[in-house]
Amino acid sequence: MDAKKNAAERAVEYVQHGMTIGLGTGTTAYWAVLKLGQKIREGLHVNAVATSVGTEKLAKENNIPIAPFSEIDSIDLAIDGADEVDRQKNLIKGGGGALTREKIIAYNSRKFIVVVDESKLVEQLGKFPLPVEVLPFGAELTLKRILSMGVEATIRQAENSNYITDNGNLIVDCRFGSITDPSSLDAALKTIPGIVETGIFLNTRVSTVVVGFKTGDVNEL
Numbered sequence: 001m002d003a004k005k006n007a008a009e010r011a012v013e014y015v016q017h018g019m020t021i022g023l024g025t026g027t028t029a030y031w032a033v034l035k036l037g038q039k040i041r042e043g044l045h046v047n048a049v050a051t052s053v054g055t056e057k058l059a060k061e062n063n064i065p066i067a068p069f070s071e072i073d074s075i076d077l078a079i080d081g082a083d084e085v086d087r088q089k090n091l092i093k094g095g096g097g098a099l100t101r102e103k104i105i106a107y108n109s110r111k112f113i114v115v116v117d118e119s120k121l122v123e124q125l126g127k128f129p130l131p132v133e134v135l136p137f138g139a140e141l142t143l144k145r146i147l148s149m150g151v152e153a154t155i156r157q158a159e160n161s162n163y164i165t166d167n168g169n170l171i172v173d174c175r176f177g178s179i180t181d182p183s184s185l186d187a188a189l190k191t192i193p194g195i196v197e198t199g200i201f202l203n204t205r206v207s208t209v210v211v212g213f214k215t216g217d218v219n220e221l
């Protein structure tokens with residue numbers, strides 16, 4: 001756990017007075033929210049937007065002010081986790097189902113810092129099943145179109161029913177095995193009506209990847 005915590009806490013060092021911060025989702029971003037809460041208690045003034053209902057709740061519990069989107073123009077810095085990071089700093093995200101909100105926040109952030117432990121570093125994306133957010137309407141057809149790409153794909157399940165995102169949608173987990181061209185795959189998936197967003201985050205949006213190691217070291221890529 002310390003590797004995730006160390007990476008997240010290093011990323012929070014980039015936060016400056018007066019910034020608007022994008023708060024990520026997941027077990028790594030969790031530590032960034034806690035650290036930011038501590039800094040606010042020590043006198044730092046920032047406001048924030050959250051990438052999930054869960055993170056917004058955690059932020060409020062830690063006295064982090066949440067700004068309505070109508071009151072901000074852009075985000076200075078977003079800090080978020082990832083499920084896989086390749087050598088070019090392309091990402092797979094969405095293991096926690098928050099990919100669409102996370103992509104909106106990342107896209108609108110001047111600086112996007114990804115926080116991971118070393119287990120997330122891969123040569124090529126795709127071992128982690130790619131999460132794709134899909135509208136419930138016609139989802140069976142949308143799934144068939146995804147399957148016709150020759151990939152094994154299933155609708156994510158919660159306890160006794162389909163997993164539902166904060167946006168009221170479904171997640172299809174796609175087992176591509178190896179993704180040689182993330183940009184083309186992202187574009188191809190988005191030609192299918194019913195797909196809201198994919199968990200592929202291209203490196204053009206990633207400013208820095210902060211990696212925590214079991215040894216206690218933290219590296220920035």
Ligand SMILES: O=C[C@H](O)[C@H](O)[C@H](O)COP(=O)(O)O
Pocket residue numbers: 024025026027028029080081082083092093094095096097098099102
């Ligand atoms: O939907 C969830 C997000 O993309 C997470 O940031 C990602 O799944 C990594 O989560 P964790 O830090 O818990 O491994």
